[in-house]
Amino acid sequence: MTDGPRETMLRRLRAYRAKQFQKAVTGALYEAADKVRAEASRSITAGSVSGKKHVPSAPGQPPSNDTGTLRSNIEISQPTRDSARVTSFAPYSGVHEFGSSRHPQRPFMRPARDKVAPLARTLLILKIRKAMRKF
Known part of the structure; x- marks a missing residue:
């Protein structure tokens, strides 16, 4: 049994809504990840010489910018439509973030994530509401 014109139209409308909804979610996730990247970069360069x-930052504070390698190696990726990832590819970023037996922690990614998290939730809600208003 085939669908009538009304059912076909409703099925297409639902598929269109799903695509618009997914586009809004993907965009909001990328925008939130970009804000985390920007905040991490800002924390590295704030007040550094x-x-x-060059003077190293105090333990527990974000690392001070010296060569710019750490800041310039923070990148965003979206492995799936439902996720976004902010990664630092500098070889020593893990030592700064988590510390080692010889180096104290100087986290920069986790504080940036924690600072942006409430804004990311709000951003996601606003993007979804905007997508829903189009219908």
Whole structure:
């Protein structure tokens, strides 16, 4: 048994809504990840001096920018439509973030994530509401 014109139209409308909803979620996740990346970069460069006058940051504080490698290696990826990932590819980013037996923690990604988390939730809600208003 085939669908009538009304059922066909409703099925297409539902598929369109699902695509628009997914597009809104994907966009909100990427935007939130970009805000985490920006906050992590900002925390690294805030108040830092590079070159001969470089002074390491205090333990527990974000690392101070010296060469710019740490800041420039923070990237965003979206492995799936339902997720976004902010990663630092600098070889020493793990030592800064989690510390080691010789180096104290100087986290920069987790504090950025924690600071942006409430905004990310709000952003997701607003994008979904905006997508729903189109119908």
